[in-house]
Amino acid sequence: MAQHPRPLTVSAAPAAPGSRERRSWLQGLAGAGLFLLTQTLIIVVARGGTHLLTSVMPQPMAYLTTALLVSATCVITVVAGYRLIVRRIGCREAPEMGGPGALRELAAGLALGGALICAVFAVLALAGAYRITGVGWSEGIAVGLIFGVVGGFNEETMFRGFLQRLIETRLGSWWALGTISVVFGLLHLTNSGATLSGCLIIALTAAPLLGACYLLTRRLWLAIGVHASWNFIQGGVFGSDVSGTGMIKRGLFEATFHGPDWLTGGRMGVEGSVVTVVVCATAAAVILLMARRRGMLLAPRWRRPAPADDDVVERR
Template sequence: MRLLKQLVAVAAVAFVGSMGVGAVQENTFLTLVLGVATAVLSVFVYAWVVRWSERRAPVEVAARSAAAGVGRGLLIGVGMFTAVIVNLAFLGYYRVDGLGSVSGAIGLLGVMAAAAVTEELIFRGVLFRIVEEWAGTWIALVLTGLVFGLMHLANQHATLWGAIAIAIEAGGMLGAAYVATRNLWLPIGLHFGWNFAAAGVFSTEVSGNGATQGLLHGVTSGPALLTGGDFGPEASPYAIVFGLLLTIVFLRLARRRGNLVPRRRGARADATATLTQ
């Protein structure tokens, strides 16, 4: 099965990389280097396994569109999370109590780069893309979004509501970003920008993974219903609303470009054949 081959290949790099980063997390420089190395290696492995299993060029990770795609995504991701924080600060639920840790932010660059790249390759590059081939864009968005959200239930401070919020705001938005561009660089940049802004700049929890030390010493307080509680601002209604708005924007762009894929006739009958090509 090409689905299994691609998942195993990228997941193996992600696992080894995460173990390496975890082992050197006290060393900022090594954390940065190993995190970036994991991100780069995972792209090369993904490209190789797609060529091998599908006999085609992996255009979705073409180098020529990398800088522009990641740059746009980075700006959108940082802007989106900043908008969430501004709304919480306006209500008095987030404040900055001084500067945080530069070294902590540098280490988080590597951690978040590895997480953003490997997760996008797995969830949008492999799962979404292949499911979309036989089930169409809409079903692929729903199914992979749910899987992406449920995956976060394994995190330290996970909540069911947090997982649902991730499925809606991130699973849908990142999948729609891929559909709009038909490459993985925009969702990779968006994913990284969002995560790094949360942890590396504003020092909030990211998906219930525990406290972080970023550039600012931020303090979040107030009702969990609005702030996201121990899961972090990703479980805030503000994040869900902004994520849904971006999802709509990306899907309208995808429709205008003719990038939406309809469900194939007889999809159930030939799904297995498609995945085993």
């Protein structure tokens, strides 16, 4: 697991919890611009790469190469853009997107996300709701890779790196976590196959889990790893649709789902399943408890004892 900062002093905390952010609104607007720019570049590279590469190489290799190009574009744009915005506008370094131990936190996140989504499918398989009928290459593997990297880097940078972090400096950890979880969940309604119940499940389980990962480490790598691994394995391996996008029909495994929507998730994919609710809610609660015990939760600004103590995290 990742190395965690000592909880009570700013010098030990990687993201200086509780510090006053400079030009918060401008950082947020710039973050939204970075998010939209990255999404646009992803679409351009995906369409252009698919069109060009399928004419010069076999389809499986063309799709996989395109996915790798899209992934590299996303990672480079997001990491460089975040650091630039925080340094130029926020007038500080960006330890939440760097620093020693980053690879260990990313690896821990990948392992945790993989374990959680595998647990969901294991329960569904034991209940007879998920049955594998074949194994082999599918375009869904490449699409799942893109969903994993884009969800992990672009979405986590926007929602946790910018929005949750900036809101937290004023409203505290709990209000920031709740607000961003609702926004994160409801924005999934823009997906073609998304349902209101499925988006509410994301708001109540997946979003708090990812937000808790940020609170525990005060960096983005653990949350990025969890999100990326969850999306890729869900779609690219097990062949479930991801967040109701309607873009994945099968992954490495060709499988069938049996049972009511509340169990399988229906058009939303397994993210709409009651099994996901139990698994993700449990993981989120455990990580939030760990963050609280480490003193990583920040009180609202009006509950902090004095401006001089503004950079000290909440002790509860």
